[in-house]
Amino acid sequence: MKALMKMDYGPGHVEVREIEKPAVTQQDWVLIKVRAAGICGTDVHVWQDKFMFWPPVTLGHEFSGEVVEVGDKCKKFKPGDRVVAEPQINACGICEFCRSGRTHLCMEKWTLGWRTNGSMCEYVTLPEMFLHKMPEGLSFELAALCEPVAVAVYDVAEHGKININDFVVVQGSGPIGILAAYMAKRLGARSVLLTGISASEYCRFDVAKKLGADYIVNVQKENLLDKVMELTEGRGADCVIETSGAPSSIALCTDMLKKNGRLIGMGIPADKMVQFPWKDAVLKSLEIYFSMSTSYTAWDKALCLLQADSDKLQNLITWTGVLDDWERVFNSLVAEKDVKAVFMFE
Numbered sequence: 569m570k571a572l573m574k575m576d577y578g579p580g581h582v583e584v585r586e587i588e589k590p591a592v593t594q595q596d597w598v599l600i601k602v603r604a605a606g607i608c609g610t611d612v613h614v615w616q617d618k619f620m621f622w623p624p625v626t627l628g629h630e631f632s633g634e635v636v637e638v639g640d641k642c643k644k645f646k647p648g649d650r651v652v653a654e655p656q657i658n659a660c661g662i663c664e665f666c667r668s669g670r671t672h673l674c675m676e677k678w679t680l681g682w683r684t685n686g687s688m689c690e691y692v693t694l695p696e697m698f699l700h701k702m703p704e705g706l707s708f709e710l711a712a713l714c715e716p717v718a719v720a721v722y723d724v725a726e727h728g729k730i731n732i733n734d735f736v737v738v739q740g741s742g743p744i745g746i747l748a749a750y751m752a753k754r755l756g757a758r759s760v761l762l763t764g765i766s767a768s769e770y771c772r773f774d775v776a777k778k779l780g781a782d783y784i785v786n787v788q789k790e791n792l793l794d795k796v797m798e799l800t801e802g803r804g805a806d807c808v809i810e811t812s813g814a815p816s817s818i819a820l821c822t823d824m825l826k827k828n829g830r831l832i833g834m835g836i837p838a839d840k841m842v843q844f845p846w847k848d849a850v851l852k853s854l855e856i857y858f859s860m861s862t863s864y865t866a867w868d869k870a871l872c873l874l875q876a877d878s879d880k881l882q883n884l885i886t887w888t889g890v891l892d893d894w895e896r897v898f899n900s901l902v903a904e905k906d907v908k909a910v911f912m913f914e
């Protein structure tokens with residue numbers, strides 16, 4: 569089968585390879601025929617050598633597909649089921665995190681797409697316990713967005729505790745930033761302000777508006793802090809969601825927040841150390857949350873949103889195509905000429 573793989577350490581080394589189709593080797597695992605696979609920022613970063621990976625490895629962790637084979641001990645799923653899956657394997661099942669339903673935090677789990685073979689290929693095999701059934705009528709293309717939507721549910725709904733009438737700032741206009749803005753608005757925020765750079769003007773800002781952003785600030789043209797203070801009559805934002813990972817954006821979060829405001833850290837900075845006004849954050853009694861990956865509970869909520877808001881969320885997908893066109897679309901994502909791109913499989 570065809571797979572888009574990262575073959576070696578360093579920038580580049582990504583190519584479409586012909587590899588053996590995986591088989592169900594464990595009784596509680598299933599084989600899924602991939603029908604759609606989304607491209608995440610992390611896939612692009614693996615290509616650029618800006619994110620961790622264990623080569624050779626098939627890229628991709630966002631996908632939807634059809635179950636084609638199940639192990640003898642599978643209980644819930646059968647061939648023909650249309651599914652999405654939490655992109656992980658090897659969770660130990662007995663640690664504190666696994667026992668409390670947080671397998672995504674298990675020290676032994678491997679994530680698809682960088683630690684173990686991912687979804688940008690024709691077939692994927694993984695444990696049945698990570699599968700979720702797609703609602704009737706939801707397309708494979710849109711269902712491939714379930715993972716990033718689950719990220720937004722987990723961070724913005726479950727951690728962010730967005731409330732009615734909140735003023736929310738989202739920093740960054742990538743798919744996760746736009747989904748965070750959508751989520752905040754969906755949860756009742758009064759206004760959502762989303763930031764980006766001049767390159768984001770090409771298409772990302774328009775998509776963000778369609779998904780619910782009320783205000784857009786190009787930080788290369790406008791003073792963000794002044795704008796937030798103007799719109800909140802000097803009080804500051806109730807919540808800042810940082811999805812860009814840019815040091816200059818991270819440094820600004822504290823100043824934009826009201827006292828006891830909430831900061832949600834989602835973006836991953838390139839470097840280990842980033843300057844942050846810790847003292848001001850203490851004096852302002854800020855609530856700060858970080859998270860990586862998704863909770864089990866976020867997935868069915870994400871599927872519910874994908875079905876209920878399918879017309880709106882469809883705007884996020886600006887490109888669909890085949891695996892062989894990967895290089896063109898990876899470059900276009902880097903240049904911000906696309907928002908979300910999805911590989912489709914027959």
Ligand SMILES: [Zn+2]
Nearest residue numbers: 608630715716
């Ligand atoms: Zn992702």
Ligand SMILES: [Zn+2]
Nearest residue numbers: 660663666674
């Ligand atoms: Zn565990």
